[in-house]
Amino acid sequence: MTVSVTLTVNGKAASASVDPRMLLVHLLRDQLQLTGTHVGCDTAQCGACTIHLNGRAVKACSMLAVQANGANVTTIEGLTGKGDKMHPMQEAFRDCHGLQCGFCTPGMVMSACQLLADNPKPTEAEIRAGLEGNICRCTGYHNIVKAVQQAAAQA
Amino acid sequence: MYAFEYQNPSTAAAAIGSAKGDARFLAGGQSLVQAMKLRLSQTGTLVDLSGIAELKGISVAGSNVIIGAMTRHSEVARSAEVKQAIPALADLAGGIGDQMVRNQGTLGGSIANADPAACYPAAILGLGATIKASVGQKERAITGDSFFTGLFETTLAPGELITSVEFPVPDCAAYVKFKQPASRFALVGVFVAKFGSTVRVAVTGAKSSVFRATDIEAALSKSFTPEAAAAVKVSANGMNGDMHGSAEYRAAMVSVMAGRAVARALG
Ligand SMILES: Cc1cc2nc3c(=O)[nH]c(=O)nc-3n(C[C@H](O)[C@H](O)[C@H](O)COP(=O)(O)OP(=O)(O)OC[C@H]3O[C@@H](n4cnc5c(N)ncnc54)[C@H](O)[C@@H]3O)c2cc1C
Ligand code: FES
Ligand code: FES
Numbered sequence: 001m002t003v004s005v006t007l008t009v010n011g012k013a014a015s016a017s018v019d020p021r022m023l024l025v026h027l028l029r030d031q032l033q034l035t036g037t038h039v040g041c042d043t044a045q046c047g048a049c050t051i052h053l054n055g056r057a058v059k060a061c062s063m064l065a066v067q068a069n070g071a072n073v074t075t076i077e078g079l080t081g082k083g084d085k086m087h088p089m090q091e092a093f094r095d096c097h098g099l100q101c102g103f104c105t106p107g108m109v110m111s112a113c114q115l116l117a118d119n120p121k122p123t124e125a126e127i128r129a130g131l132e133g134n135i136c137r138c139t140g141y142h143n144i145v146k147a148v149q150q151a152a153a154q155a
Numbered sequence: 156m157y158a159f160e161y162q163n164p165s166t167a168a169a170a171i172g173s174a175k176g177d178a179r180f181l182a183g184g185q186s187l188v189q190a191m192k193l194r195l196s197q198t199g200t201l202v203d204l205s206g207i208a209e210l211k212g213i214s215v216a217g218s219n220v221i222i223g224a225m226t227r228h229s230e231v232a233r234s235a236e237v238k239q240a241i242p243a244l245a246d247l248a249g250g251i252g253d254q255m256v257r258n259q260g261t262l263g264g265s266i267a268n269a270d271p272a273a274c275y276p277a278a279i280l281g282l283g284a285t286i287k288a289s290v291g292q293k294e295r296a297i298t299g300d301s302f303f304t305g306l307f308e309t310t311l312a313p314g315e316l317i318t319s320v321e322f323p324v325p326d327c328a329a330y331v332k333f334k335q336p337a338s339r340f341a342l343v344g345v346f347v348a349k350f351g352s353t354v355r356v357a358v359t360g361a362k363s364s365v366f367r368a369t370d371i372e373a374a375l376s377k378s379f380t381p382e383a384a385a386a387v388k389v390s391a392n393g394m395n396g397d398m399h400g401s402a403e404y405r406a407a408m409v410s411v412m413a414g415r416a417v418a419r420a421l422g
Binding site for chain 2: 001003019020021023042043044045047050053056057058059062063064066067069111114115118130132133134
């Protein structure tokens with residue numbers, strides 16, 4: 001059985017014929033070639049696969065592509081503005097050294113954007129609690145928190 | 156993941172009609188998609204509930220808050236109506252997992268799944284909620300006290316769809332969980348609610364299924380204070396013991412968490 005899905009990805013219409021078993025993250029990475037969204041744990045623990053579905057952060061490894069039928073999806077590639085200008089959250093991660101290997105970064109940035117959308121001026125404790133679903137093996141989180149604070153201060 | 160047929164009906168009646176044989180409902184998928192990926196669960200037909208508008212939404216009617224089965228945890232957490240009527244419920248929903256889990260996971264999925272460490276079951280028992288469910292042409296109202304029957308088990312019949320849950324508004328209530336830090340589920344979570352002179356205390360995470368701590372309820376009915384709850388010695392009989400905490404540890408934590416919940420309920 002295949003099902004056709006039509007969705008908007010980073011502002012562009014996309015459609016694909018998928019096996020209902022296909023995960024959204026595989027549609028994005030393998031069919032739409034948007035490899036910025038990473039797969040870390042594949043078990044809903046690490047947040048590396050975080051994208052925005054109709055404006056809300058979700059784990060793309062934990063949903064089926066068919067569940068995104070008709071939805072508006074934003075991936076890390078869709079955050080950059082015209083002329084590849086980085087999003088302020090990406091700039092802040094770079095400025096504050098909020099990444100080392102970078103594996104967790106796309107998910108971290110997508111989560112952090114949702115965090116500030118819900119709570120534009122979070123405290124440090126609120127940032128740490130808000131990023132609970134994203135795991136980083138490298139940075140020790142300190143500079144990630146600084147980056148979110150910088151992005152919040154600039155917004 | 157094993158192959159399945161996918162259906163996405165737009166009405167509850169159509170969803171119930173599709174739920175034949177070993178068909179499963181798909182809500183947020185935060186538990187079910189994981190289980191299917193690990194081949195712990197398989198189904199011939201997956202019936203996606205996300206396109207059914209009548210299963211979504213929050214309303215207040217008289218002294219009840221009614222929440223549709225497909226309402227996401229984050230919607231309950233942010234709802235002005237829930238925050239006003241039962242702040243403890245908004246708080247509970249806002250403490251489930253992480254923001255991505257909350258954006259996808261639903262009330263109906265959480266209680267149908269009946270994870271022994273899940274948060275919502277504590278609110279179902281703690282508030283004495285009523286679960287509305289339908290199978291075939293039959294609609295019924297299930298009392299919270301009779302809904303959970305064991306480890307990942309409920310009284311739902313095969314193919315029975317939860318449509319909504321009615322939560323009575325208490326005088327005051329609070330939910331406090333001691334988190335298992337890796338999973339963020341409750342190692343022990345206690346929901347306390349006061350309705351006039353009646354006090355309900357529900358405990359999750361500690362046994363194979365959520366339960367009411369009747370000794371603590373009796374103590375709190377006499378004196379609704381943190382000290383009264385914390386002074387009750389809870390038996391370790393039937394408590395879960397694992398690498399995260401022994402049965403005795405969990406038993407002790409029930410009184411501690413109940414005391415904290417009373418303190419929070421009193422504001
Ligand atoms: C990383 C992580 C952390 C989590 N932390 C917590 C936590 O701290 N506390 C907590 O309580 N939970 C936690 N959860 C679980 C989360 O709340 C899930 O969302 C929930 O258990 C399942 O809800 P769902 O909507 O995703 O249901 P699904 O996974 O889609 O479905 C679960 C089960 O319910 C059935 N079902 C779904 N809807 C209905 C319905 N309307 N009628 C009848 N049957 C139905 C399905 O067939 C399936 O068997 C966590 C999950 C993850 C991945
Ligand atoms: S890959 Fe999705 S949460 Fe880890
Ligand atoms: S920078 Fe390496 S995992 Fe976060």
